[in-house]
Structure formats: C-alpha cells, structure tokens
Amino acid sequence: MPTDAHAASTPASPLDALALLRERFGDAARGAFPGTALPEPVVAASANAKFGDFQCNSAMAYAKVLGQPPRQVALALVEHVKLDDLAEPLGPASVAGPGFLNITLKPAWIERALTTLAVPAAQLGLTPDATMPHTVVDLCGVNLAKQMHIGHLRATVIGDTIARVLERLGGPDRVIRQNHVGDWGLPIAMVTAKLLALEAAGEVNLAAITIDQLDAIYKRAKGECDANVGAIRAAAAWGMGPKVIAELEEAAHDPLVALTHAKTTLVRLQSGDAGVRRVWQRIYDVTMAACIENCARLNSIVKPRHSAGESSYEAKLAPLVARLEASGVAELSAGALIVRLDELGIAEPCIVRKSDGGFIYATTDLAAIEHRVRTLGAGRVVYCVDARQALHFRQVFAAAHKAGIVPAEVSLEHAAFGTILGEDGRPFKSRSGESVRLGEVIDEAVARADAQVLARNPQMPDTQRAEVAKAVAIAAIRYTDLASERVKDYVFSLERMVKFEGDTGPYLLYALARVGSILRNAAEPASGAPSPHAAALAAALAPGGSFMITEPGEKALAMALLRYPQAVREVARTLEPHRLCACLYELAGAFSGFFESCPVLKAPSEQAKSARLRLCVLTQRVMTDGLGLLGIPTVERM
RNA sequence: GCGGGCGUAGCUCAAUUGGAUAGAGCAUCUGACUACGGAUCAGAAGGUUAGGGGUUCGACUCCCUUCGCCCGCACCA
Incomplete structure (x- = not known):
C-alpha cells in the first residue's frame, strides 16, 4: 500500500542520514512532480561501497506512475534534491544502472553528526x-518445584534484553518486568x-530442602499421579470396551488415589488451609531463590519484585469469567465456557472454563x-515465550480484545522464540534424554571461558581471571542466544560460542578491550614520565570537540557509530535483538579495520x-552502551 | 486432515522488509610494516537461496504449487 509522499511525517533526527535523505528526496519528488501522489522515497545504505554510502531507488517506481523513462526521473530528482549540507553534489554521473542514485556523504556532515552523537x-x-507507552515485558516464566533448565534460557535472556532496550529508550519507569510464575494448579x-x-514420614527436612530435592520430588509426585491415567484416556479415545478400561483403572488404583489426594490438597490450598499453605510457601521461597540466582548469573534483571505468580490472579478468575458470561462474549459449548474467535480468523475457540468448572x-x-x-x-x-505457544497467545489476545478486557489500542505482542537444539539438530537434551539444568550450562561456559583466558593470558591473577571468565561466559551465552533471528531455532554449541574469534560475544569484549588499551596507553605510558599523549588525550576528552574524518578506516568507523541509535530503535520496534548484535559486530569489525x-x-x-583518540572514546562509549543493552558485562582486560 | 513456522556456501548464521555482483563467521588456501592486545587485518575459493511456476523494470523477500523437517490443533500448564 503506497503512502502519499505529501503526507506530513515526523522530522528526522539530525543524526540519521537515512531519514534525512528520505526527507530530502520526498521534497525533491514533490518539487519535481507537483500534484502527483508518489510513494515515500526508498533510500537505503548501499550494499557495495562503489555505489557510495546510500542509494535512492525510487526513480524506477516513480517512472511507472509518471509514465516517464526512469533515468529521466532520476535526473529530475537530482535536479530538485537539496543535499548541499549533507552529501557530495549529485550530477548525471550519480545515476547508475536503470536509475539508481548513488549518494556519498560529506566528511563535514559526518564530523558534525559524530559531534552531536558524542x-x-x-x-x-x-x-x-x-511518548513511548508503558510496557510490560513477560519474561523468565519459572514453575514451582522445578529446577530451571535450558528451556528457560531464551525467555530469560531475550526478555531481559528487550526490557533493557525499552528502558534505554523510554526511561526505567516505562518498563515493568513480570515473571509469570507457575505457582498454582x-x-x-x-x-x-x-x-x-x-x-x-520424617523423610524430608522442609527447612533445609533444596531446589534439586524439590525437583526430584516433583517428578516422583507427577509420576505417581499420571502413571496410568494417560493409558486410560487413550483406551477411551480408541473406543476400547469398558472392560479394558476397568482393568486399567484397577491397575491404576494407586495413581488415582494420588491424584485424588492432590485434588483435595488443591482445594485446601485454595481455601487458605494454613498447613498446606506453609508447605506451599516453602516451595515458593526455595524455587524463587534459585530462580533469582540463575537470572543473576546470566546477568538478567529478574528480582522478587518482578514475580507475578499465577496464584495472585486466583481471586480474579471467577469474577472475570462471570463478566464474560454475562456480557455474552463467552458461551457454553460441550459443557465448557468458550470465547469464539472464528470471526477473527482463529478457528479454535479460547476456553475460559473447563466443563468441570475449573479454570x-x-x-x-x-x-x-x-x-x-x-x-x-x-x-x-510483550510476551517472551516459546514459539510453540503461538496459537495460545493468538487466542488469548483476540479474546482479550473481543471481550474489551483491554482497549483496542493496547498492543499485545508475542515475542516468540525458537527451540535450542543440540549439535545433532534435535532439541537440546542431556545424554540421558533429560533437559539440561541451566546452572550446569553456565558452569561449563565459565569453565571453558576460564581455560581460554588462562591460555592466552597466563600471567593474569586468578581472582581477576575468575571475574573475566564470568563475563566471557555470559557474553558467549547471551550473544549466541540473541544474535540469530528470534523466531528461529538455533544450535547450542558451547565450543563455538565461547570462541574469541569470529562473530561471538567474547570477540566483542576483545574489541572493546583493545579500544580501552589504546586509551590506557595514551593516559599512562610504561615509564613514570608524563604521557607524551596527554595533550592529545585531553583534547579528545574535551566535550563538544570536533572530529576529523579523512581516511577510509576513519569513515567506516564513523558510519558504524552513527548507525547505533537507529539499530536500538529497530530492536524496540521489532523486538528482535539480533539487529543490535549485528550493529555491534559491524562496529567491532570497523574498529578493527x-x-x-x-x-x-x-x-x-x-x-x-x-x-x-576521540573516535576511540566514542567507540568505547557506544560499545559499552550496546553491550549493556544486551546484558553483557564488560571487562578492562581479558 | 487443518493451521502455523522453517528450508540460504561443507558447518553456524545474515541480508536495512521488493533493489545493482545474496553477505559474515568457522573450516580451507594465500599474503601482512618483529604488531597502539596477531584473540587482528587484507585477499582467494566456496551459491540454480529445497524444486517448479507466476507477479514486477527488479524476487531470498510477495502469490500459487510440489518436496522435506519442526510445531500446534478445544477443557495439561
């Protein structure tokens, strides 16, 4: 759907060359072809350096609308576009191929933009x-009595990063983290x-119980409850006779007893029975302490105040459902209360109350x-939850809007992520087929990182190396998780992600360490004598000072720096952190060049x-800021 | 069966949302002033973007279709 170029748009940031060029070419189009509604101009960074820094690709599209040859349209745009302050003058030679317009920025503009950025x-x-809306970010999502495992990694890392980016953009008070804890049912x-x-029976000491014990007990309890229940259901579904089912039920006598007992306990819990409540609270505390610790180790900001247990909504369910029923939004179907969504393109209705009356x-x-x-x-x-929940969230969002639970303008978004795979391409599991504990993964990453640092920097003191190894491990894990497209699955290979070479988190830390090294050398040379670079460094650190771009290496670095703010905004818009990863990796590469x-x-x-030196200082600031948004701690040396 | 997602270099991933010769990193090969951290840089090689059709001046991107893999599909969370 082409938009009218004559429509008003928000003024471009003076740092954003791309947006400025769009503005200027929009003006040019209006000037060259008055009275004709044309789509917004398409301007993009040039893929190839020989085509300049940016290119305007709209001449071909406009040619179609105007019924003129594209090169002629391009020349008309050249005629009308005002870029004096921004780019080298355009001429007939700027038109290439079928009508591409190649644009090269003036060093003076780049220097001014850098000054503004700095x-x-x-x-x-x-x-x-x-103007940024207050945003809730749903992240982490642990369950009571269950050890955090690899399946929690992405919700914890991606959610935290999205929250950090939104906080950077809207201020800390605009973002509310919510850890939707499965603590009920x-x-x-x-x-x-x-x-x-x-x-x-005196078999456990509640006061000293650990999350590992709870995890084991959870599995036992669950096993005892649904040992044969599944078989009975299957038998019924396959149309087997009542005799078969009766036999199975006989065999499943114990499970059914356990299940019944669990149901009774649930009722007691819900009615506030003090004895049950005491045990539940203990499970809650132990689980959450472990959760908070794991999050801290991953450098994800998830604190007790972010916990929003399902139990906290318990009292609101019945009134909510009653309203849905009274308003006619929900209806009975086969004994269950449902909200139909087929008119919204979703065939499966949203069930809000089971036929047994439960929620x-x-x-x-x-x-x-x-x-x-x-x-x-x-x-x-924003929900940072596994992509397999896609249908569930489509249903819930649609139902929420249909029922008027939230106003239409409130944006409900599922930031869905793919599965973490093992190196065999199958979902990541341990040898025994169990899911891998998150703590173990972090331990191993730290061990590998430590070995790498030791090999390269044997003289580093142990205590410092331990700190560095932690940072490197977090960089490795987080960067890998964030660097590929969110919705896709990715292969988990500690060996590759902890590498210091290539497109990895540790490489970014290394690049930053090299920047810091230059600045350290400038400040304090080996001998005790005053630094010969002191004057230059002081000049570089003086606020408002000017930049100087002459060499290609300087320009490439400058361009990479200037892309940073836009990359962060793109992450906020799309909820795709890999865009920021790519930006920082390119910055690191530009700095290396x-x-x-x-x-x-x-x-x-x-x-x-x-x-x-001024470029180094700015690079250090941008890298540090960007790594901070990714939740990657930085180190001086490594 | 219906719905959704995915398929890009040997491997792991990009591609500014329709633009020029599809880019990086590993791995491979060739180079770089005894180097402000060589944990680097420059270059080479590597592709029928799963296959086939269509729309378009122009398609990895949009539409149709076949194949393959993954995931969902009312009363577990």
Whole structure:
C-alpha cells in the first residue's frame, strides 16, 4: 500500500542520514512532480561501497506512475534534491544502472553528526522518548518445584534484553518486568501433597530442602499421579470396551488415589488451609531463590519484585469469567465456557472454563492481561515465550480484545522464540534424554571461558581471571542466544560460542578491550614520565570537540557509530535483538579495520592523534552502551 | 486432515522488509610494516537461496504449487 509522499511525517533526527535523505528526496519528488501522489522515497545504505554510502531507488517506481523513462526521473530528482549540507553534489554521473542514485556523504556532515552523537546530553542519540507507552515485558516464566533448565534460557535472556532496550529508550519507569510464575494448579498441589506426606514420614527436612530435592520430588509426585491415567484416556479415545478400561483403572488404583489426594490438597490450598499453605510457601521461597540466582548469573534483571505468580490472579478468575458470561462474549459449548474467535480468523475457540468448572491457563492469562493494562498501566505487553505457544497467545489476545478486557489500542505482542537444539539438530537434551539444568550450562561456559583466558593470558591473577571468565561466559551465552533471528531455532554449541574469534560475544569484549588499551596507553605510558599523549588525550576528552574524518578506516568507523541509535530503535520496534548484535559486530569489525590502518598514538600529527583518540572514546562509549543493552558485562582486560 | 513456522556456501548464521555482483563467521588456501592486545587485518575459493511456476523494470523477500523437517490443533500448564 503506497503512502502519499505529501503526507506530513515526523522530522528526522539530525543524526540519521537515512531519514534525512528520505526527507530530502520526498521534497525533491514533490518539487519535481507537483500534484502527483508518489510513494515515500526508498533510500537505503548501499550494499557495495562503489555505489557510495546510500542509494535512492525510487526513480524506477516513480517512472511507472509518471509514465516517464526512469533515468529521466532520476535526473529530475537530482535536479530538485537539496543535499548541499549533507552529501557530495549529485550530477548525471550519480545515476547508475536503470536509475539508481548513488549518494556519498560529506566528511563535514559526518564530523558534525559524530559531534552531536558524542555530546553527553545526547545520550548517544537515545534520549528518553516521553511518548513511548508503558510496557510490560513477560519474561523468565519459572514453575514451582522445578529446577530451571535450558528451556528457560531464551525467555530469560531475550526478555531481559528487550526490557533493557525499552528502558534505554523510554526511561526505567516505562518498563515493568513480570515473571509469570507457575505457582498454582494441580501440578503444584501434587508436589505439595507429596511433600506434606514425606515430611510427616520424617523423610524430608522442609527447612533445609533444596531446589534439586524439590525437583526430584516433583517428578516422583507427577509420576505417581499420571502413571496410568494417560493409558486410560487413550483406551477411551480408541473406543476400547469398558472392560479394558476397568482393568486399567484397577491397575491404576494407586495413581488415582494420588491424584485424588492432590485434588483435595488443591482445594485446601485454595481455601487458605494454613498447613498446606506453609508447605506451599516453602516451595515458593526455595524455587524463587534459585530462580533469582540463575537470572543473576546470566546477568538478567529478574528480582522478587518482578514475580507475578499465577496464584495472585486466583481471586480474579471467577469474577472475570462471570463478566464474560454475562456480557455474552463467552458461551457454553460441550459443557465448557468458550470465547469464539472464528470471526477473527482463529478457528479454535479460547476456553475460559473447563466443563468441570475449573479454570485453565488461558483464564489466568486473561486476568494477567487485565492486571497489566488496568493496574500497571501498560500500553504494550510483550510476551517472551516459546514459539510453540503461538496459537495460545493468538487466542488469548483476540479474546482479550473481543471481550474489551483491554482497549483496542493496547498492543499485545508475542515475542516468540525458537527451540535450542543440540549439535545433532534435535532439541537440546542431556545424554540421558533429560533437559539440561541451566546452572550446569553456565558452569561449563565459565569453565571453558576460564581455560581460554588462562591460555592466552597466563600471567593474569586468578581472582581477576575468575571475574573475566564470568563475563566471557555470559557474553558467549547471551550473544549466541540473541544474535540469530528470534523466531528461529538455533544450535547450542558451547565450543563455538565461547570462541574469541569470529562473530561471538567474547570477540566483542576483545574489541572493546583493545579500544580501552589504546586509551590506557595514551593516559599512562610504561615509564613514570608524563604521557607524551596527554595533550592529545585531553583534547579528545574535551566535550563538544570536533572530529576529523579523512581516511577510509576513519569513515567506516564513523558510519558504524552513527548507525547505533537507529539499530536500538529497530530492536524496540521489532523486538528482535539480533539487529543490535549485528550493529555491534559491524562496529567491532570497523574498529578493527581502523585499528590496522589508522595508527592512533603514532598518528601523523597531533591533530590527527587527538581526532583518532576521540573516535576511540566514542567507540568505547557506544560499545559499552550496546553491550549493556544486551546484558553483557564488560571487562578492562581479558 | 487443518493451521502455523522453517528450508540460504561443507558447518553456524545474515541480508536495512521488493533493489545493482545474496553477505559474515568457522573450516580451507594465500599474503601482512618483529604488531597502539596477531584473540587482528587484507585477499582467494566456496551459491540454480529445497524444486517448479507466476507477479514486477527488479524476487531470498510477495502469490500459487510440489518436496522435506519442526510445531500446534478445544477443557495439561
């Protein structure tokens, strides 16, 4: 759907060459072809350096509308476009191929833009945007009595990164993290019941119980409850006779007893029975302590105050469902209460109450949405949850809107992510087929990182190396998780991700360490004598000072720096952190190129030295800021 | 069966949302002033973007279709 170029648009940031060029070419199109509605101009960074820095590709499209030859249209745009301050003058030679317009920025513009970017008040082009809606980010999502495993990694890392990016853009008070804890329902009741029994039998000490023990007890309890229940259901579904089912039920006598007991426990829990509640609270505390610790180890900001257990919505479910029923949005079907969504293109209805009268997770999610929007004031709710939940969220979002639980303008988004695969291409599991504990994965990453640092830097003190290894491990894990397209599966290979070479988190830390090394050398040379670079460094650090772009290496670095603010905004819009990863990797690469071709401390003149030092300072700031958004801690040396 | 996702170099991943010769990193090969951290850089080689049709001046991208893999599909969360 082409938009009218005559429509007003928000003014472009003075840092954003791309947006400025779009603006200018929009003006040019209106000037050259008055009265004709034309689509917004298409301007893009040139893929190939020989085509300049940017290219305008609209002449071909406009030619179609105007019925003129594309090169003629291109020439008309050249005639009308005003780029004097921004780019080298365009001429007939700027038109290439079928009508591409090649644009090269003026060094003076790049230098001014860098100066603007570097001004402290500009915050690297990311001053808080007061119009950004309050945003709830649903992340982590642990379950009571279950050890965190590899399946929690992505929800924890991606969710945290999205939250960090939105906080950077809208200010810290605009983002509310919510850890939707699975702390309610029959599964929890099963463990609670089992734990009560074990405690009564003197087999466990509740005060000293660990998450590992809870995890084991959970599995036992669950096993005892649904040992043969599945078989009975299958027998019924396959139309087997009542005799077969009766036999199975006989065999499943114990499981059914356990299940019944769990159901009774659930009722007691829901009615506030103090004895049951005490055990439940203990399970909650132990689980959450482990969760918070794991998150901290991953450098994800998930604190107790972010916990939003399903139990906290318990009291709201019945009234919510009653409203849905009264308003006619929900209807009975085969004994269950459902919200039909077929008119919204979703064939499967959203079940809000089971035929046995119980509520299910969709009900809780609806209550959570209402809370997030009405109470927490969210204008946008982002769910960082496995892609397999896609249908569930489509249903819940549609139902929420249909029922008027949230206003239509509130954006409900499922930031779906793919599965972590093992190197065999199958979902990542341990040798025994069990899911791998998150803590183990982190341990191994730290061990590998430590070995790498030791091999390369044997003289580093152990305590420092331990700190560095932690940072490298986090960089490795987080960067890999964030660097590929969110919805896709990816292969988990610690060996590859902990490498210091190539497109990895550790490489980014290395690039930053090299920047820091130059600045350290500038400040304090080996001998005790005053640094010969002191004057140049002071000039470079002086606020508001000017940049100087002459060498290709300097220009490439400058262009990479200038892309940063836009990359961060793209992440906020698309909820795709890999765009920021790519931006930072390109920045690191540009710096490496600069590092090779443009000596800083041995620069040909004092002026060049100070200008290059200024580039180093800005690179350090941008890299640090960007890594911070990815939740990757930085180190001085490694 | 219906719905959704995916398929890009030997391997792991990109491609600014329709633009020029599809880019990186591993691995392979060739080079680089005894180097402000060589954990680097420059270059080479590697592709029928799963196959086939269509739309378009122009397609990895949009539409149709076949193949392959993954995931969902009312009352577990």
